[in-house]
Amino acid sequence: MIALIAAFALQSPPPDVQAMMNQIDPARLRATVEKLASYQTRNTNHPMLLEAAEWLAGEYRKIPGLQVELMRYTLPAGRRVPEEKDVLQVVARLPGKDDRIILVGGHIDSLSLRDRSPDTRAPGANDDASGTALALELARVLSQRKWEHTLVFVAFSGEEQGLLGAKALAQRAKEEGWKIDAMLNNDTIGSSSNLNGQSDTARVRLFSELSEDHDSRELARFIEWATRDKVPGFNVKLVFRRDRFGRGGDHTPFATAGFAAVRFVERHEEYTRQHTPEDLPQYVDFNHLANVTRLNLVAMAGLADAGPPPANVRIGRRQSHDTTLTWESKPGVKYVVYWRETTSPVWQWSREVGETDTVTLEKVSKDDHEYAVGAVGGLPVAAR
Numbered sequence: 001m002i003a004l005i006a007a008f009a010l011q012s013p014p015p016d017v018q019a020m021m022n023q024i025d026p027a028r029l030r031a032t033v034e035k036l037a038s039y040q041t042r043n044t045n046h047p048m049l050l051e052a053a054e055w056l057a058g059e060y061r062k063i064p065g066l067q068v069e070l071m072r073y074t075l076p077a078g079r080r081v082p083e084e085k086d087v088l089q090v091v092a093r094l095p096g097k098d099d100r101i102i103l104v105g106g107h108i109d110s111l112s113l114r115d116r117s118p119d120t121r122a123p124g125a126n127d128d129a130s131g132t133a134l135a136l137e138l139a140r141v142l143s144q145r146k147w148e149h150t151l152v153f154v155a156f157s158g159e160e161q162g163l164l165g166a167k168a169l170a171q172r173a174k175e176e177g178w179k180i181d182a183m184l185n186n187d188t189i190g191s192s193s194n195l196n197g198q199s200d201t202a203r204v205r206l207f208s209e210l211s212e213d214h215d216s217r218e219l220a221r222f223i224e225w226a227t228r229d230k231v232p233g234f235n236v237k238l239v240f241r242r243d244r245f246g247r248g249g250d251h252t253p254f255a256t257a258g259f260a261a262v263r264f265v266e267r268h269e270e271y272t273r274q275h276t277p278e279d280l281p282q283y284v285d286f287n288h289l290a291n292v293t294r295l296n297l298v299a300m301a302g303l304a305d306a307g308p309p310p311a312n313v314r315i316g317r318r319q320s321h322d323t324t325l326t327w328e329s330k331p332g333v334k335y336v337v338y339w340r341e342t343t344s345p346v347w348q349w350s351r352e353v354g355e356t357d358t359v360t361l362e363k364v365s366k367d368d369h370e371y372a373v374g375a376v377g378g379l380p381v382a383a384r
Helices: 015-023 026-037 047-061 125-142 164-176 216-227 251-256 286-304
Strands: 002-004 067-075 085-094 100-107 150-156 179-186 203-207 235-239 261-266 311-315 323-328 335-341 349-354 358-361 369-375
Touching: 015 125, 015 286, 026 047, 026 125, 026 286, 047 067, 047 085, 047 125, 047 150, 067 164, 085 125, 085 164, 100 125, 100 286, 125 150, 125 179, 125 286, 150 164, 164 251, 179 251, 179 286, 203 216, 203 286, 216 235, 216 261, 216 286, 251 261, 261 286, 311 369, 323 335, 323 369, 335 358
Parallel strands: 002 358, 100 150, 100 179, 179 261, 203 235
Antiparallel strands: 067 085, 085 150, 203 261, 311 323, 323 358, 335 349, 335 369
């Protein structure tokens, strides 16, 4: 049994992850956004979406080790789809040592609501060439080493027509038995200010929903903990809501399918530059976008090497001034214990405890705190 008095301070990223963070290039992100925004439109109903998807697939194919697919699915007729048609989205896979999956993506399609014609100029620089560029940049950097788990990078289409590409991939993942540990959706992440005088260069919002069917809320809480103070001057702001009020994103179909899924989105959106010809690269803050990319990288790097989660995490029932936790461990897996006050939305304390299946937190009251245990780098499992 291990007795703990205080929590470890949050540690710096491992040297290889720190080196990868340093390689995230705002200029390269800008080049991707500008290229995607150069298309007249990337409306999923328009042939230029195919051109943009083929260009992006070509960029992924330049990265050694990636398996790149132009995934076909059927876009059903609906409110923003004049007639049923087959369309494409990009799915790039970096095989790991096993088939557990960490998935990251944004949507490649764009839309103008000023004129409903699919030919209308819709550059979609921030919404969502920014998230598409982030996923490509992460693939370039993360492909430099072999990870325990498989990484999947996606440029969804059909988002603006009702999250249709995400629904198609989530359904396919469910049918094919994909073991998705985490889905990170990045949509409208490139601006740090709006025309209302609001600005935040130090944070990005992270949305998650609470459900008994998936661990999205715990994924968000873990990302906040894992990335806290890892990117100088830049952190996550948790929002405990599925998405922005009355709106949606590509993470939701994955959560509905039972996968842990969250959405990154900038703090202060400018609505006149969404779904209009004014969504241009000149309004994207590429240093801000680079910092969001670094946050995603840190979170993915931890998740990509995490051991299997513990099972049956329990709080000892004996009345005591201390709290004892027990769990079912796996050989060779190192664990982290987390705790927070019941009123705190974030993990306040944590401690790596090594290869063990029990721990006692001295002078920490079981009445006043919530607890969890996770494999190093993996999602915490709530103690009951």
